[in-house]
């Protein structure tokens with residue numbers, strides 16, 4: 001338990017993704033079976049057992065320590081599990097000669113009755129040290145917010161055998177903790193485990209970004225185009241299990257099973273196939289903006305009210321498998337025809353096919369992208385994120401191969417804003433002021449903050465902004481500095497963003513989606529930066545999406 | 548006789564009227580008895596100072612030759628008569644030269660322990676238990692959540708990280724007097740034999756430790772070394788330097804911090820630390836309560852830190868206990884222990 005605790009600590013503090021992967025991989029490499037398997041299960045959220053409630057933990061500590069000292073300590077630490085882990089009194093002379101392992105804890109909890117839990121917890125707490133107790137309590141209360149995704153943990157596991165993360169992802173649904181056969185394969189001691197799941201995930205094919213000048217080197221006749229919808233890319237799979245019963249699953253782009261969040265879509269996936277597509281919210285046949293979808297995603301529990309207020313829809317892009325036959329080596333044009341026929345046969349109001357953007361010359365496509373409403377997207381135009389170009393002969397190959405597919409996003413919205421506050425970054429950027437709050441002028445000629453951005457600039461530009469911040473600081477609040485920002489002196493930032501929404505949390509009343517610094521306008525005096533009314537006009541335009 | 552007839556707590560430190568002196572005064576006084584060299588206890592400008600030879604030398608290094616009107620060395624265990632009292636110094640186990648001060652008058656014994664810890668430290672003499680009637684204690688880590696465990700385990704964590712990330716530099720933030728040298732000595736004890744690099748602010752004190760016979764192995768200033776040469780190395784620096792422009796000379800640095808505060812995760816997160824090392828030069832909760840009990844005292848005065856909890860604990864054990872509310876004692880890990888350098892904005 002103690003080594004696992006140490007790992008949890010390190011990955012929680014370490015900001016870099018690659019460094020986190022190395023820490024997890026190092027743990028998996030040095031830890032024995034089956035401990036490492038259960039640890040991997042904990043990291044990927046694959047453990048299910050009865051959780052202990054905070055009330056029970058409080059009751060255990062109340063029996064052992066002075067209540068006043070507990071209150072002072074809890075007040076100081078701010079986290080129940082951590083407070084209990086640190087102050088749990090231990091009689092060294094009675095300490096067990098063997099500390100419980102991750103395996104002991106997981107296997108015991110899976111069979112333990114509720115009534116026996118407090119006594120068992122006490123025995124474990126007595127036997128562990130501060131870090132071990134902390135990890136135990138986090139595990140048992142199911143509150144392991146540790147800053148790693150399931151994907152990251154699987155990537156770390158894959159690195160043990162120099163495998164691609166997708167290889168692990170594909171066989172993952174067929175595996176169970178403690179993953180003995182997975183580690184045996186990764187360490188070259190066993191065969192690759194088979195995924196016997198009747199509805200497996202297939203690694204997604206992704207596109208490279210394209211800029212207009214790139215079109216010159218491409219032949220328009222070799223490509224088809226379709227709208228890129230602003231939703232969530234998913235894979236919907238239906239297969240039959242051993243007894244011939246249909247099994248349906250919905251996966252995220254990275255292969256996480258997200259079926260539970262969309263129970264209202266599953267009944268529509270009733271014919272055996274694997275479809276690549278986009279999740280959208282449709283109201284009266286109209287695609288809603290990403291903001292609306294976001295509102296559904298933000299809810300924790302999926303209630304009937306939620307599913308009727310935010311009706312889910314899948315717009316199909318591609319067909320990866322049909323009636324148990326792998327379609328991925330078939331050219332796109334043929335896959336698309338089969339997909340079209342399949343969607344017609346399915347004949348379900350929740351699933352349709354993403355229509356093609358018709359063009360013969362690049363100029364026609366340029367025009368359609370610039371004005372999707374006229375280009376065929378009609379009233380759904382505001383939910384168009386850009387266009388996708390796919391070579392007619394492209395096979396479906398996982399990853400991001402260069403050449404067969406291109407994504408060509410719509411131009412971002414752009415404003416000139418004034419830097420108001422800068423905050424120190426994390427990790428590699430901890431000596432730089434790298435997180436920026438910027439504002440625009442309101443009707444009273446005062447700057448109001450409208451957003452925050454912490455990327456988009458080059459390393460060279462970061463150094464320049466950092467220098468500006470240090471030389472123009474007017475106030476310090478911990479890691480935050482307020483910089484000079486008046487009509488004459490200040491730094492104007494060109495900010496690009498993907499969309500706007502109304503927000504009551506922001507003083508300005510608007511919130512930006514995906515803002516980034518696109519250019520430094522050293523040439524521009526702050527008084528010439530944009531005004532709030534510009535943003536309000538942009539907002540009025542995006543509000544025109546029918547509700 | 549009451550203890551207050553010997554020592555009176557004032558906002559600027561403890562004053563001994565019958566002896567004619569103050570202990571660790573926070574403002575200039577005629578005669579000061581100093582427990583140890585940390586800046587909040589040892590301030591410049593007193594008329595005369597009585598302290599161990601090491602503490603006086605540290606004050607000289609920090610404040611210059613004229614740090615006080617005059618100074619007098621006292622050895623551990625030596626007994627001096629001051630006015631109507633007798634005074635003796637005893638090892639406090641905190642940093643090199645640190646002492647507890649015992650003041651005795653007509654059979655009543657008060658020990659002002661300054662800062663102390665009751666665990667081994669290769670860079671100073673171990674804490675000596677001095678039986679007394681009134682024990683004046685710090686409470687920097689006076690909450691039952693502070694349990695510091697063994698420093699060796701923390702150093703092992705650091706070395707494991709250096710091994711796992713050989714292309715990165717490891718920066719260890721540590722207070723420049725005591726903690727920095729203890730971390731270096733612990734690294735040596737753990738078998739680390741490569742050069743240990745140092746931020747310039749720590750040069751003088753470290754040289755003094757070495758001069759005093761504490762073996763720290765090969766130590767070099769980091770200044771002038773190329774970025775690529777610093778991969779896989781360990782550098783000790785003041786905590787604030789880790790977020791300063793100074794840190795940009797290191798390849799993808801891992802920010803470690805050696806401090807008792809690192810026991811509480813929120814404190815480590817606040818500082819942006821990625822490798823917290825729970826190494827403290829102060830007694831932890833168990834150390835505080837064990838020490839107080841062992842002195843046999845019937846009364847406890849708490850100078851600074853989390854005094855509420857410790858006072859509550861002592862009272863629940865039937866002792867008289869009170870906080871002293873002295874203004875100006877801090878905890879060195881929250882500062883750097885170096886004289887303010889050039890402004891942060893200056894490009895170093």
Ligand SMILES: [Zn+2]
Nearest residue numbers: 585641662879
């Ligand atoms: Zn001190």
